[in-house]
Amino acid sequence: MKIDISKPIFDRNERFAAENRALFAEHGVFVLDLLASPGAGKTSTILATIEALRERYRIAVIEGDIASDVDAQKIKAHGVPAVQINTGGACHLESDMIRRAVDALDVAEIDLLIVENVGNLVCPTDFDLGEHAKVMILSVPEGHDKPYKYPNIFARAEAVILNKYDTMPVFDFDEDEFREVVRRLNATVPVFPMSATKGQGVAEWAEWLAGRIEAQRAHAGGAEG
Secondary structure (H helix, E strand, O other), rough: OOOOOHHHHHHHHHHHHHHHHHHHHHHHEEEEEEEEEOOOOHHHHHHHHHHHHHOOOOOEEEEEOOOOHHHHHHHHOOOOOOOEEEEEEOOOOHHHHHHHHHHOOOHHHHHEEEEEOOOOOHHHOOOOOOEEEEEEEEHHHHHOOHHHHHHHHHHHEEOOOOOOOHHHOOOOOHHHHHHHHHHHHHHOOOEEEEEEEOEEEEHHHHHHHHHHHHHHHHHHHHOOH
């Protein structure tokens, strides 16, 4: 007899994810789940996104880390509501954590909720948070071989940000090979070369995200009609 101990965990997560999705739909909130390894530039990407879109959308952030509230404080310093989730060792966020964090926000005053997931290229891909899009960040210093090693995250992402693009001349990063492997895993996924701290490529990424937000709004409006 074989017992799958993961099934109750995933069943519970799916239940809370469905509740989250219904809550977000009720208030017209678009939720972005941002995935990356530590040091890839998740927080700097979030800050660049905030600056690009804050005149168009009301933005809030949920920060997921094993410990500390350093990133949440950075977000708050830019005048954006932020809630910190410390997992205490867990390598990913789960849907019930998101629901508890959302309870600390005024969801009626949010258009875009950005979730910075725990730095990890494996665990977060398996957990639905009730989000509308999972987007991953790979930084150039990590190397072009990551799609070989972590195919699931590239296969599931709706967009890939290739961050720290300005460092390309310094590192042995084969962009052509990287893009080819990504295409094999996810034929339609857009790849955005970007240097979040310098502003390079931010406008293109922000316009794609705005397009997804508006498409979701149009879909929701059509469903109501």
